[in-house]
Amino acid sequence: MRLAAVDPHSRETMTFDWGSAKWYVQPDTDTPEAGLTFGEVVLNPGRGHDRHNHPDAEEVLYVLSGTGRQMLDDADPFDISAGDVVYVPRGVFHSTVNTGWTPMRLIAVYNPGGAEAALRGLPDFAALPAGAVPRLHRE
Template structure:
């Protein structure tokens, strides 16, 4: 099955966006989830966990800090991979001037449905480009 990003909806949040390419929600028989996460400069997502799935992050581009299991956050950059066991709290923050791009997987798949309850969640239809609005400077 050939999956093109432009054919899928985009989840948008105040910190960035996610495009799920593989998910049990839209591919019959899929057992895992795979998507691309974009975290805007200076932004990050809140501490959370996925009770029923392991998560793997692979940094495609950019730099940031990653917290896992409420331990001290560590720097991440392109080429790094992070494994987060099921139920372990974590958060990711972009510390750079450009977007932080990650490939994310959930095993088993389906945990992405919980993101629909996150604050500021919006779903853009396929083909719609999300707009980033930077925070006003003080």
């Protein structure tokens, strides 16, 4: 096993109508010793991901920048902004929406890792190869 820093440009980018995700550490990549998934999620202005859950994994979201609304367990959404941490227990339905005019950046951690694989099944999923830069599109 060779330990080294992860070059973000060495990872593919998952893109969607609502934004993008890049997973830096995953159990099924070149870090097979990892038991969790760690990555960055970008929500485009005014966009968000639909209500969903992860039956087999808990999730932690750390807001790097931007402002949004977070829904947990089908309760009323609450405001989130840079520096906030959101814990999502296993199986709890949740969604995040960017309420600002700039991209909202989040760190996402799944424990155990692997829940991100389900994103490949979404109808708006497209993968960009390592090194490619995702683009915002105009509506």
